[in-house]
Amino acid sequence: MRGIDPEAAQLFNEAASAYRQGRYRRSAEAYQAAILRCEHPPLNAYLDLAKPLEILGEWGGALDALRKALDLMPNNPTALRRYARVSQEKAAFESLARSLDRPAPSEAPSYHASAEAGVSLELAQTARHALRLAWGDFAAAFGYRVQGGLRVQLAPARSPSRADLPIWAAGLTRGNRVALFLHGADPDIGMLVSLLRHEFVHAALNEAAPGRCPPWLEEALAEAFAKPMMAWERKLLAEDAAQGRLRPFEELSLPLMTLPRGEAKAAYRQCAALGDMLLRGGDAEMPARLLEGLRQGEEAGRIVHTAFGRSISELLDEIKKESSHAV
DSSP states (O other): OTTOOHHHHHHHHHHHHHHHTTOHHHHHHHHHHHHHTOSSOOHHHHHHHHHHHHHTTOHHHHHHHHHHHHHHOTTOHHHHHHHHHHHHHHHHHHHHHHGGGSOOOTTSOOOEEEEOTTSOTHHHHHHHHHHHHHHHHHHHHHSOOOOSOOEEEEEETTOGGGTTSOTTOOEEEETTEEEEEESSSSOOHHHHHHHHHHHHHHHHHHHHSTTTSOHHHHHHHHHHHHOOOOHHHHHHHHHHHHTTOOOOGGGOOSOGGGSOHHHHHHHHHHHHHHHHHHHHSSOTTHHHHHHHHHHTTOOHHHHHHHHHSSOHHHHHHHHHHHHHTTO
């Protein structure tokens, strides 16, 4: 950066490098330190600072950085776009955090949750309560009460044992074991709730209809159960459609996280849109009918076709059309 103190320039470089490596806490700290060394911090400094703060779930800090960017250039399209996105995320995840104020069903299992070193121990208790609420919400939506136990491990992201996982893959479910990879000891509670609800669906479907739910449908249900799809996600989905990144659902046969990173993100978005149709399309009985059909051995595409009167391919075309209105 021109006109920047050499030490500040070194910190900016370190911050950018840490961000590329997925070391988001260090990236944010380095950006903040670099900005303090600048008499007149450049616009990009605040835009770049907002990125790791957003990933860390520090919505207030990210919005403050973007406000400072807008002070420097009020109509900057990048700052305006990111400000709108972070504001939506903040509202959505705060709503999920408030959902924990509900009492869990008395008949819900007492799930096991543990926190590895580097993760706040209090999160384990929060996770147990969130899982019991998810149990009740799943039973109400899908008409199925999960019977098996579930063990959740809260672990720091990027530990050596998880080097094979992409940094954006924050959760992993295998059988009745769930691992969540967190970017800090005290993550945003709304994000934690969303991750737990997503992984709960994987475990629930594995019990209710083992081997019968195709990956695209499983991800669709998990994404929609975790949280509503946001407007900015629909805009990205429209870009995916315009650039030919969307694939027929039937081709998404591998676990989605095994796809190349760009393809995987597009696949998750199109699955999230389908999940919104299934869980929030106005037919409250749809999730229960869908799960019962899977339990009876019916093919997923046929179940969806019967429910909607349209094939999976036609639904994908509808998703593309609807997403185009978000641009």
